Amino acid sequence: MALGKLFRTTVFKISLAYLAISAIGAGLVFSSVGLSMNHLIGDQIAQTIETDLTGLSEQYAQGGIRRLVNVIQRRTRRPGAGLYLVTTPAGEPIAGNIASLPPGVLAYNGLVETPYHAAGDPRTARRALARIFVLAGGFHLLVGQDLEEGEKLRQILGRALLVSLIWLVMVGTIGGLWVSQRVLNRVDSINANARAIVAGDLSGRLQVAGTGDELDRLVQNFNAMLDRIYGLMIGLKEVSDNIAHDLKTPLTRLRAGIEQALRTAATPEAYREALVKALEESDRLIQIFNALLSIARAEAGAGGEGMSDFDAGAVARDVGDLYEPVADEAGIALAVDAEPGLYVHGSRELVGQAIANLVDNALKYGSENLARQSRDQESPPRVELSARRNGANVELIVADHGPGIPEEDRTRVLDRFVRLENARSRPGSGLGLSVAAAVARLHDGSLRIEDNRPGLRAVVSLRALPPGQKPAISFLPKQPERAA
Amino acid sequence: MRILIVEDDSEAAGYLVKAFREAGHVADHVSDGLEGLARARGETYDVLIVDRMLPKLDGLALIGSLRAENHLTPVLILSALGQVDDRVKGLRAGGDDYLAKPYAFSELLARAEALARRSRSGPGEETIYRVNGLELDRLAHKLTRDGKEIPLQPREFRLLEYLMKHAGQVVTRTMLLENVWDYHFDPQTNVIDVHISRLRAKIDKGFDPPLLHTIRGAGYMIRNGPR
Numbered sequence: 026m027a028l029g030k031l032f033r034t035t036v037f038k039i040s041l042a043y044l045a046i047s048a049i050g051a052g053l054v055f056s057s058v059g060l061s062m063n064h065l066i067g068d069q070i071a072q073t074i075e076t077d078l079t080g081l082s083e084q085y086a087q088g089g090i091r092r093l094v095n096v097i098q099r100r101t102r103r104p105g106a107g108l109y110l111v112t113t114p115a116g117e118p119i120a121g122n123i124a125s126l127p128p129g130v131l132a133y134n135g136l137v138e139t140p141y142h143a144a145g146d147p148r149t150a151r152r153a154l155a156r157i158f159v160l161a162g163g164f165h166l167l168v169g170q171d172l173e174e175g176e177k178l179r180q181i182l183g184r185a186l187l188v189s190l191i192w193l194v195m196v197g198t199i200g201g202l203w204v205s206q207r208v209l210n211r212v213d214s215i216n217a218n219a220r221a222i223v224a225g226d227l228s229g230r231l232q233v234a235g236t237g238d239e240l241d242r243l244v245q246n247f248n249a250m251l252d253r254i255y256g257l258m259i260g261l262k263e264v265s266d267n268i269a270h271d272l273k274t275p276l277t278r279l280r281a282g283i284e285q286a287l288r289t290a291a292t293p294e295a296y297r298e299a300l301v302k303a304l305e306e307s308d309r310l311i312q313i314f315n316a317l318l319s320i321a322r323a324e325a326g327a328g329g330e331g332m333s334d335f336d337a338g339a340v341a342r343d344v345g346d347l348y349e350p351v352a353d354e355a356g357i358a359l360a361v362d363a364e365p366g367l368y369v370h371g372s373r374e375l376v377g378q379a380i381a382n383l384v385d386n387a388l389k390y391g392s393e394n395l396a397r398q399s400r401d402q403e404s405p406p407r408v409e410l411s412a413r414r415n416g417a418n419v420e421l422i423v424a425d426h427g428p429g430i431p432e433e434d435r436t437r438v439l440d441r442f443v444r445l446e447n448a449r450s451r452p453g454s455g456l457g458l459s460v461a462a463a464v465a466r467l468h469d470g471s472l473r474i475e476d477n478r479p480g481l482r483a484v485v486s487l488r489a490l491p492p493g494q495k496p497a498i499s500f501l502p503k504q505p506e507r508a509a
Numbered sequence: 510m511r512i513l514i515v516e517d518d519s520e521a522a523g524y525l526v527k528a529f530r531e532a533g534h535v536a537d538h539v540s541d542g543l544e545g546l547a548r549a550r551g552e553t554y555d556v557l558i559v560d561r562m563l564p565k566l567d568g569l570a571l572i573g574s575l576r577a578e579n580h581l582t583p584v585l586i587l588s589a590l591g592q593v594d595d596r597v598k599g600l601r602a603g604g605d606d607y608l609a610k611p612y613a614f615s616e617l618l619a620r621a622e623a624l625a626r627r628s629r630s631g632p633g634e635e636t637i638y639r640v641n642g643l644e645l646d647r648l649a650h651k652l653t654r655d656g657k658e659i660p661l662q663p664r665e666f667r668l669l670e671y672l673m674k675h676a677g678q679v680v681t682r683t684m685l686l687e688n689v690w691d692y693h694f695d696p697q698t699n700v701i702d703v704h705i706s707r708l709r710a711k712i713d714k715g716f717d718p719p720l721l722h723t724i725r726g727a728g729y730m731i732r733n734g735p736r
Contacts, residue, residue, distance in 0.1 A: 311611055315695060346664055347690055350703040378694040385697050457697065 036208045040201025044194065051193055055186040062182060066175040067154070071136060074156050077107060078168045085160050093166070094120040101144075107170050108141070108153050114163030123167070131165050133157055138172070152176070211240055219247070227255050271313060279306040316456035323375060323463035334490060335373040337419045338363035341412040344380045352388055358405050359384070363412035367419045368490040371468040376421075376487070379464040379472075382457035383423040383483045384410060391425025391481060418470070419489045426480035435474040461485060510555040510625040512536040515545030515571065516587065517563055525558070528614050529621075542566025546574055554582055555625035558617070561588035561599065569602040576603035583624035587612070596693060615727035619679040626678060638673035641733040643712060643720055645673050654716055664689065665708050672721070672731045681728035705729055 085093040090111070097109045101122040110121035116131055124142040136156050143151060155169025215231055222229045230251060231244045286299030345361030352359035369376075387408045409424045458472070461483070465472040470487040512529055514536055516522040522538040529536035537554075539545050542563040549557055549571075557575075561568040572584050586604040588595060596607045606620050638645045642655045650666060652659045661669065667689050672680055682701040686692055705721065713719045722730050 307611075308613075312695060312697075319694075343690060343692070347692075347696070347700050347704075348698075350707050351698055351700050354703055374693060377692050381692075381694065381696055388698070 034205050034209050034212075036205035037201060040197070040205060044197035044201060047197065048190060048193055051190060052186070055182075055189070059179070059182050059186065063175075063179060066178060070154050070170045070172075070175065071156075073107070074136070074154065074168050074170060078156055078158055078166070081109075081166060081168060082158060082160065085164075085166070090119070090160075090162060090164060093160075093164075097121055107168060108143075108155060109169075110165075110167040112165045112167075114165070116165070119164070121167070123169075126167075130155075131157055131167065134159065139169075141169075143171075208240070215240070215244060215247075222251065227251065227258060268317065272310060275306055275310050275313070279303055279310070282306065313456065316460055319375070319378070319460050320456065320463040323460070323467040332370065332372055334368050334370050335376075336365075336367055337369045337376065337421060337487060338365060338367040338412040340373060340377050340380060341410055341421055344377060344384055345410050347381065348384045348388065352408060355388060356405055357388060358407045359388075360407060360409045361411070362409065364414060367412055367414060369419050369468070369487045370490060371487065372464075375464045375467065376485070379461035379485055380410070380421055380423065382461050383485070384408065386457050386483075387423050387425040387427075387481070391427035414489060415486070417489055417491075418486045421485040421487070422482060424477045424480060424482040426477065429476060429479060429481040430474060432476070458483075510534050510622070511553070512556050512558060512621060512625075513545065513548055513552075513554045514538045514558045515540075515542065515549075515563060515568070516558070516560045517541065518560075525614070525617070529618070532618055540564075542568065542571045546571050549575055549580065549582065550578070555628065556621045557582055557584045558621065559584055559586055559604075561586055561590065561595075569599065569604075572603045581628070583628050585617070585621055585624055587617075613726075615679065615724075616681050616683065619681045619684060619728060622678050623675055623680070623684070626675070638670070638676065640673055640676050640720055640731055641718070642716075643673070643731075645670060652712070654712060659711055661708075661711065665704070665711070668704060668708055669712065669731075672729065676731045677733075679724050679727045679730050684728070 081093060081096065084096050088095075094111060097111060097120045100106050101109055101120075106122065108121070108123055110123040110126070111119045112131060113119060122144040124144045124147040126141050127139060130137060130139050134157060136154065138152065138154050140150055141153050141155075143149070152172045153169040154172055155167050158166045158168070160166055211234065218229070218231045222231075230248045233241050233244050233248075235241065282299055282302050286296060286303075290296045290299055341363040342361055345359060345363075349359050349361075391406075391408055407426060409422070411422045411424075413420055413422070458474075462472040465485050465487070468487045470485065473482075473484040473486065475482040475484060512534055514522050514525050514529075516525070516538065517540050519538070519540055522540065526536045526538050537548065537552075539548055543565045545557075545559065545563070546566060559568045559571060563571070566574075568586060568588075572586070575582070575584070583605040584603065585606045585608060586599040587608055587610060588599065589610045596609075599607045605624055608617060608620060636646070636648050638647070644653045645666075646652070647670060652661050652666065652669065668685065671685065671688050682699075683693075683695070685701050685704075686694075686696070705723075709719075709721045713721055718733075720731050720733065722732060724730050
């Protein structure tokens with residue numbers, strides 16, 4: 026079973042392929058070596074024969090057939106001698122160590138490979154490379170070399186090739202199995218881990234082996250994915266918890282109000298009053314719901330249709346313009362300072378909403394303590410709304426000089442529904458900052474809550490369009506003035 | 510005005526029909542897209558109120574078919590999807606206005622009336638709006654009341670321009686935010702009210718009769734004298 030799985034693994038298939046390729050390579054190398062060897066042996070034999078023949082024909086030239094026969098007889102007695110045969114012009118053997126030859130061989134003039142029987146051992150068929158030379162008197166002289174030795178060498182070479190191929194296959198297979206088993210083990214443990222995480226605790230993480238190889242990178246990416254999923258899930262859980270809490274509270278109030286009106290209201294006026302209250306309560310519910318949806322949309326990265334290039338400075342001016350009368354009425358000076366041409370890509374609408382929320386907060390909370398103190402002084406409390414370029418980013422800053430937020434609470438206030446104690450009594454969904462933070466995240470930016478010494482500085486940092494890039498202003502359809 | 514409501518929730522549609530009748534309008538209701546398309550083709554309405562998600566034929570497809578036939582009755586889209594991109598999609602499909610559910614009826618009424626009036630008033634846009642001595646010159650960017658010039662901030666000018674364009678009609682806060690500021694979110698504070706009271710101080714203070722009226726529970730209206 027385990028072996029079957031091993032055979033199906035990619036690693037095994039890859040090692041098998043490498044094995045086949047290297048076997049073919051080794052085969053090619055060995056056969057080319059064998060071929061060269063063969064040539065070498067053949068050349069050497071031919072050369073030996075040639076030298077022998079030259080020597081013998083010299084002996085013949087000097088001492089005639091008698092001397093030749095003598096020399097041959099002497100030579101054939103030595104162990105490991107070559108093959109010799111001298112025959113009459115008619116083919117009758119005179120001397121030599123060859124018992125028989127196939128007919129017609131002696132008529133061949135030149136180098137020939139031929140079977141023969143040796144004189145001492147007429148039963149064994151042997152092979153020889155020989156050269157036949159016709160001497161001046163018509164005698165035939167054959168000088169040859171037995172090919173058995175070359176054959177042996179060739180066989181040894183062949184066997185060596187075969188053995189090394191077998192070794193190669195064996196070592197390759199075992200090595201491949203070992204390597205793939207090792208990789209497979211790690212993949213198996215990753216899989217088991219992943220299954221465990223999927224089945225149960227999403228906070229678990231895969232183990233990084235620390236080798237820095239591709240499996241480690243895979244595991245790291247996998248863990249990053251798990252982080253993201255876990256974050257989203259926690260977010261979802263928080264949302265549902267918070268929906269349960271913050272929507273149920275006004276719903277309970279709404280229901281109680283209606284119930285009470287049904288029970289106790291006696292006059293149409295009392296009913297009317299209860300209904301007006303119920304309407305207000307439901308409006309507040311809708312407001313909370315809309316804010317939650319905005320956050321969810323922004324966090325899900327809903328982009329597309331609403332996204333375009335726009336001037337963040339213009340948004341700051343718009344929002345400042347929108348809130349200026351409210352600030353004025355509250356006795357707060359709202360100062361707007363926006364650099365021109367701060368183009369960013371994103372949703373003008375959402376960024377506007379985020380800035381409006383921040384300004385809203387600054388006007389609500391940012392002036393409270395100080396407002397009372399500075400009533401007597403000359404200068405009214407100030408809220409500053411500015412837009413400026415900071416490196417590659419555009420920063421939209423809303424700063425007040427109020428009590429600020431204690432450092433330990435600064436990240437907490439970005440969570441949904443968190444309202445610090447002193448804000449509990451004031452109207453609002455408690456979602457303003459969370460909406461702003463979600464909008465910033467949607468734009469790959471950030472919302473920072475800083476100390477304005479004194480007061481609060483909320484900084485929405487968005488990525489600016491590169492200075493060279495011309496903003497592509499898209500014309501969202503405004504209310505189309507259609508006329509019949 | 511005659512209104513066709515294409516909405517699959519018949520209870521909600523029932524409320525709407527009744528409320529429109531009380532406001533002095535005639536409203537018909539059909540509950541699916543195909544029937545809505547047939548009715549819109551066969552009869553003459555001043556405004557169509559179309560839900561986005563409808564059985565048989567989707568609301569946007571309905572609008573698309575009408576517009577493809579060069580049928581120009583103004584359409585107000587109602588939808589539970591209220592996000593920016595949904596709105597943009599709805600307007601691109603040929604809708605004239607977009608209102609997210611849940612809505613206040615006064616808001617729907619004001620928008621429907623604005624659409625119907627716009628289609629009646631024809632293509633020519635007046636360059637001077639007049640309401641009882643209040644005269645707004647759109648080209649010269651000048652406002653006078655009883656011949657006396659009143660200086661306005663640019664934003665105040667646009668605010669008044671929108672109100673006067675819809676003189677005699679209720680204009681809601683969100684309509685002002687959308688048309689004067691081009692934002693569709695819901696500001697947590699009553700920012701529009703403060704803008705209006707400033708504007709009122711400029712155009713009504715020291716003059717008679719008051720022209721800029723607050724319509725309780727709905728919005729504002731520029732009109733000649735009290736109702």
